[in-house]
Amino acid sequence: MRTIILSTLLIIPWLGLSQEEPAQFSLDEAVAYALEHNYNAINASRDLVDAQKQKWEVIADGLPQISGAVSYQNQLKQQVVQLPGEIAGGDPGTFVEVVFGQPQQMSATGTLRQQIFDGSYIVGVQATQAFLRFSQNNKEKSDLDVRRSVTEAYGNVLLAQESVDIFEKNKETLEKNLFETKKIFENGLGDEESVDQLQITLSSVDNQLKNARRLEDITLQMLNLMMGLPIENQTELTEDLDDLTHKKIDLGLLDTSFNIENNVDYKIVQNLNEQRYYELKLAKSRALPTLNAFINYGGLSFGDQFTFFDSGQDWFGFSTFGVDLNIPIFSSFRRSASTQRAKIAFEKAKTQLTEAEQQIRLQLENAKSDYILAIEEYDTSKDNLRLAERIENKNQIKYSEGIATSFELRQAQTQLYSAQQEYLQSMVNVINGKTTLENVLNQ
Helix, strand or coil, X not given: CHHHHHHHHHHHHHHHHHCCCCEEECHHHHHHHHHHHCHHHHHHHHHHHHHHHHHHHHHXXXXXXXXXXXXXXXXXXXXXXXXXXXXXXXXXXXXXXXXXXXXXXXXXXXXXXXXXXXXXXXXXXXXXXXXXXHHHHHHHHHHHHHHHHHHHHHHHHHHHHHHHHHHHHXXXXXXXXXXXXXXXXXXXXXXXXXXXXHHHHHHHHHHHHHHHHHHHHHHHHHHHHHHCCCCCCCEEECCCHHHHHHHHCCHHHHHCCCCHHHCHHHHHHHHHHHHHHHHHHHHHHCCXXXXXXXXXXXXXXXXXXXXXXXXXXXXXXEEEEEEEEECCCCCCCHHHHHHHHHHHHHHHHHHHHHHHHHHHHHHHHHHHHHHHHHHHHHHHHHHHHHHHHHHHHHHHHHHHCCCCCHHHHHHHHHHXXXXXXXXXXXXXXXXXXXXXXXXXXXX
């Protein structure tokens, strides 16, 4: 009985593992998952939180600051001061050695400081707001990059899987042809060259099949990495390459109105302009005076022994209020040179913004052209595949009837295999082309 129970306890966890189902994802689900779990997406979110904390860090510099200080001194050998002797009833011209105070003292002080005016502080707060906008735009760009990467990886997995299926079917057909050709040759009705031709083709297809299977594993691991999953995770794709391609064909996207202000790359270059603008303001603000105020309160106590925490110890209070005004007067033209350099940097940033605008508009036209080309090549490759299948099928019939040579059959088969790969790649190009265009349009 104990043996049965022990065996059951050992088998139950194994059954649980064997029943664990692979995670299934459509393309949209894969993208949504990656936006939360992709490593770059996670760090981009952290950068955004960091920018928010940095903004408050700068703002807090202009708010009241309270600090405390405690000081303890033990004068192991007290300083001696000489006073005129007549003070103590001595003769004129003589001196009396006197020690002032007690050897031990302690003080405790609390100080409140408040910035009243500082031009660089005002600019700093404005700059942190610009930096926060940059971090938000950087997070948006990171999400678009993740979306593009996951889409490409998803399409590559589907491409590898379809390639494996096609190569397996091609191999099966070739093995059948080779078997029949060998039988014909063995019966003295064919030539050895036909066998060799088919053997060469079969070996090539077999190598391509093995490579396609390896690529299937590698592309799936890449997809897992892009999604933020362990690369060895069992992941299944619920999309079909052909269906996904049809969903990605949307010619209406080409007529979408383009507002460059929505393009994330343009927004990031604008952030650079803002940064250079505030650097110029900061350089100018250094010529302005700064005004700060403070008030403190503390206590001071003395003793021959360390009795400062005893009850009845005398503490003498003190308090100070003050204002600091700092006026820059002359810096040997250092501030002027710094301001001029900041102005040059700002002018360069404005030129870069103009250049970026032209580049993005060109990028849009390229993306549209590539998307149209991908759709056209998809339609063409589909027609070419039908023709290649028809040609290969006719050559199969002719070869079996002894009308076509093995060389002609091999040519038709090679042409078919090439058409199959071009067709698969054209579908992936449509999927990636639409994603690229949507990223430019910020769809």
